[in-house]
Amino acid sequence: MASWSAKRREQPVESERAEDTATEVFVAHRNLLFTVAYEMLGSAADAEDVLQETWLRWAGVDLGTVRDQRAYLVRITTRQALSRLRTLGRRKESYVGPWLPEPLLTAPDVAEDIELAESVSMAMLLVLETLAPTERAVFVLREVFDLGYDEIADAVGKSPAAVRQIAHRARAHVAARRPRGAVTPAETRVALDAFQRAAETGDLQGLLDILAPDVVFLGDGGGIKQAVPRPVVGADKVGRLLAAGLGRIAAMGSLLPAHVNGHPALILREGDQEGRDGTIDTVLAMRVDDGLITGLYAVRNPQKLSHMREENALRR
Numbered sequence: 001m002a003s004w005s006a007k008r009r010e011q012p013v014e015s016e017r018a019e020d021t022a023t024e025v026f027v028a029h030r031n032l033l034f035t036v037a038y039e040m041l042g043s044a045a046d047a048e049d050v051l052q053e054t055w056l057r058w059a060g061v062d063l064g065t066v067r068d069q070r071a072y073l074v075r076i077t078t079r080q081a082l083s084r085l086r087t088l089g090r091r092k093e094s095y096v097g098p099w100l101p102e103p104l105l106t107a108p109d110v111a112e113d114i115e116l117a118e119s120v121s122m123a124m125l126l127v128l129e130t131l132a133p134t135e136r137a138v139f140v141l142r143e144v145f146d147l148g149y150d151e152i153a154d155a156v157g158k159s160p161a162a163v164r165q166i167a168h169r170a171r172a173h174v175a176a177r178r179p180r181g182a183v184t185p186a187e188t189r190v191a192l193d194a195f196q197r198a199a200e201t202g203d204l205q206g207l208l209d210i211l212a213p214d215v216v217f218l219g220d221g222g223g224i225k226q227a228v229p230r231p232v233v234g235a236d237k238v239g240r241l242l243a244a245g246l247g248r249i250a251a252m253g254s255l256l257p258a259h260v261n262g263h264p265a266l267i268l269r270e271g272d273q274e275g276r277d278g279t280i281d282t283v284l285a286m287r288v289d290d291g292l293i294t295g296l297y298a299v300r301n302p303q304k305l306s307h308m309r310e311e312n313a314l315r316r
């Protein structure tokens with residue numbers, strides 16, 4: 001039998017091994033957890049904070065008592081995100097102008113998973129904003145990540161029967177408001193190229209040709225950068241707004257294509273005619289249906305552009 005002093009020497013080793021294992025498991029699921037938190041919050045910065053909180057709680061868990069590590073981590077993340085989502089709701093009440101989700105520079109492979117790309121698109125995140133916090137959590141965990149009702153019930157603190165009812169209600173709510181259908185990256189790319197050519201030259205007719213009659217333009221400056229104070233609706237109004245605004249910006253900098261939230265988009269950079277090192281002025285995401293642009297989402301608030309510096313890996 002080992003002496004008491006030998007046991008004392010073994011304990012730190014065992015503790016280090018447990019910490020290493022906890023770290024490995026967390027890192028293996030990090031991209032999944034970030035995606036869960038981001039889809040629930042629409043804020044990359046808040047999703048990162050949720051991951052920090054998740055790690056602090058995970059590090060204190062006795063792994064020997066955990067049967068399903070992935071489900072356990074998702075449960076912690078969901079609970080932390082729900083708490084933060086309620087705080088965000090109060091914060092948005094005092095937000096200056098329209099609120100848009102924080103855009104993410106995403107790896108091209110995100111677009112290959114059409115369901116994932118659709119779920120993190122600007123258009124879908126705005127639909128998710130219309131759900132109550134628990135409804136949003138249940139919808140995301142069930143429809144995007146395909147978790148079982150029992151797992152979701154543990155995560156949101158409801159019974160499985162209640163979760164089924166919430167899921168049904170959330171699906172009906174989203175179905176009535178969601179974008180018309182999934183769009184392939186190729187379809188969006190064609191519309192984006194036509195849009196970029198028209199915007200760079202200030203070609204009003206070219207813009208009108210690619211805009212749907214009921215197109216909606218939303219701008220988010222957060223009271224820091226100038227942006228439209230309310231939605232602009234209709235091809236003629238949106239076309240004239242863009243022909244003037246984008247033409248001026250293109251003359252001062254560059255319009256560069258990128259993958260944002262799993263879809264082709266444009267990044268407007270100031271003072272960078274040739275390279276990619278200029279300051280980001282605007283991230284312009286879009287929604288395309290039947291070959292025409294039905295939604296334009298311009299994020300100018302610099303506090304929301306920090307996750308546009310490097311690609312984010314999203315996973316289901």
